[in-house]
Amino acid sequence: MQHLQLTIENNIAHLVLNRPEALNTMGPRFWRELDEVLDALHRGNEARVLLISSRGKHFSAGMALDVFGSAIQLDDGSAAGRAAISDLLAELQATFTRLELLRIPVITAIQGGCIGGAVDLVTAACMRYCTRDAFFCIQEINIGIVADVGTLQRLPKLIPMGVVREMAYTGRRLPASRALATGLVNEVFDTQEAMLEAALQTAREIAAKPPAALWGSKQALNYARDHSVADSLQQMGWLQGVVWSGAQVQEAVSAMQQKRPATFAPLATLQRFMDASSDV
Incomplete structure (x- = not known):
């Protein structure tokens, strides 16, 4: 795998977003690799909990902006073309829904920016830890589209609707302190190392349960x-x-x-x- 790195040790699966030079953005290869990993974890039984983290300054800047300009062409010039957009989105939505349907709990560890599609990802997880420099941003409104892969459906189940609307309508960043106050994250840590150790400790406790x-x-x-x-x-x-x-x-x-x-x-x-x- 090029975008992701997976290890399984002591019944803990640790999936790392591994393209820090590209801010861990999500292109077609990312989606293919993630779908394959989650399918394998779901069907297997070696892992009892999944931890998702990333390398680099930012957790993920979300969807790679050049995807819809080169890798994927969206036809908005006809009714048939626009109708096909929903099927394309359904594939992306299904990948993150796999996190919810996965037979094991999912923990995310977030540093720096958690932007656009990355918010879609972490809201499908069971729990979230972050660093003090972390922030969450519904970036889609800033580039003229609606968040469409799960954020607007899952985030209102996690934090107050008024806060979701503020984020969705303005594109403002939700800092770690407010994410903790609203209940989006379980705990905030000073460093990425401390956050990962805490997330791993929780994963160890979960892996010890039936x-x-x-x-x-x-x-x-x-x-x-x-x-x-x-x-x-x-x-x-x-x-x-x-x-x-x-x-x-x-x-x-x-x-x-x-x-x-x-x-x-x-x-x-x-x-x-x-x-x-x-x-x-």
Whole structure:
């Protein structure tokens, strides 16, 4: 991979945006690589948590500005051409939605600028840490378009609507201090090193928990965000019926009593039906 670097160690997947010389901007190769990584993590069971960080001064400046001028041509000269734009966007949206649908929790560690498409990315994660120099910007309004890959749908679920509207209408930067005050980020750190260590510590704690219970918790939280309490409670009953394991509870309790690390079975790997070897 050219744009991304992935390592998996001690059940922690660490994905690094690795083009600091280009401000970690997002071109077609970035989207292809990210889609492939997330698909592999979702289907595999080695990783129990995903941490996303980046190299360089800025987390990411978002979509590469030359993409729509050279790599991708948008036809706004006909109804048919404009209709095709929604299908193109659906592909990009689906990639970041993979972060929400991923069977494991996702943590993002953000330094410097988190701009445009980068906001789309981090709002699809479970939690966000940042440095004091970090800022968040809905850049799209500044270049004459509407943010279209998830920011305007997910950000209002994370921070007050008035703050979202201010960002979306003005293109102003939301600094780290205000991001913390509004609840967008979990914690702010003085240095990138301190932020990464804190994010890794959280990842270690998550990786030590039962994978099936983590999966169930993520499912329940995502569902509750978009549904009524009554509907979510009903879904919770079904979920608990799926993930409940007396042996797993006993192992967790025994490990606490004996002051030792617990041992839990990984999630099952996922297979594609169409990949099955069969002559039928």
